[in-house]
Amino acid sequence: MLKYPSIYQFTPHLKKVAWTVQEIEQLQKITELNRTTNKKIKWDLVALYVQTRTASQCRSYYANVLKKTLDTQMRQNHNWNRCEIMALWTFCIAFDKDFSFVQKNYMPKFTVKQISSQFAQVQKKQQIMVQVFRSVLADGDYIQSLADSDFKMQLWILRAANRRLTMIDVKLLGKSNEDVPETQYQVDYTEIRALDVFFEDVDIRSALQVYEAEEARRGITEPFYIPTQKVNFRASDDKKK
Known part of the structure; x- marks a missing residue:
């Protein structure tokens, strides 16, 4: 041949x-x-x-x-920042932990395994944090045992959750509140559900009152770090499609 x-x-x-x-x-x-x-x-x-x-x-x-x-x-x-973690929790709860669906439609730059693994870690921390909130509400002196770093992080989470509840009250129940910013705000039912699941049966506003009283007692003036950068959940290649 x-x-x-x-x-x-x-x-x-x-x-x-x-x-x-x-x-x-x-x-x-x-x-x-x-x-x-x-x-x-x-x-x-x-x-x-x-x-x-x-x-x-x-x-x-x-x-x-x-x-x-x-x-x-x-x-x-990749180190997950707080914005990504909060979004990850919201997506996974909203779609009943369908990690494949979340990865395909919302976070394609991550793998399904990475998303499920990170969610499991967040869920463990969430369970610990909810237990802390319950302990604080049950025993007023318990909050004094928290380290400043943990205390400020939990206070930031409670304030963020309280702002969400305030927005829900205004948009869904028609309540007026002077603390609500004038900017337009869209209430997403998936976020409401994610909020309910995260805190379970914890009274957010009651816990926040206890934390703010402790904040005044400790004289804390430095706020908990809040990321300001815009989070890109998709890879750059996905934007072209």
Whole structure:
């Protein structure tokens, strides 16, 4: 049987050889620039930058190897901030812990396993925190045993929950309250449900009164850190679709 010569025999730069560290670094650098600026990757330009590979080879290696590696590293090294954790709780409770649905529709930059694992961790902390709130309401002296860091975090959570309850009162029950900001605020029933599940049967407003009295006693003036950055739940590639 006659064997035809391979095209790689006449074009050395197309040789089927493993990617070198230098080539991978060049490919990662130029594609990461496109990812961060949210621009469509032009593989012809990428190939000119890498020089030793064609546009097709660059696209294939990026899609099948490099992108998966970068996404895995990002997920493994990701530190969940408070905004993401609160959103994660809301999504998972709203959709009955359907982690696949949450991952596909709301948090595609994370894996299903990562979302379920993080939710389990949050749920454990939630159960501990609810038990603390119950202990505080049952025993007024119990709150004095809390460390300042834990106390300020719990106070911030109670105030955030109380603001949500105030908004619900105004929007759903028609109550007026001077403390409600003039900005438009949409009450989401999924958030109401998530709030109910998180605090279970704890009286948020009664607990908040106890915490604010303790805050005055301790003379705390430094607020608990509240993240101000906008949270992006989706990967940059998803915005283009």
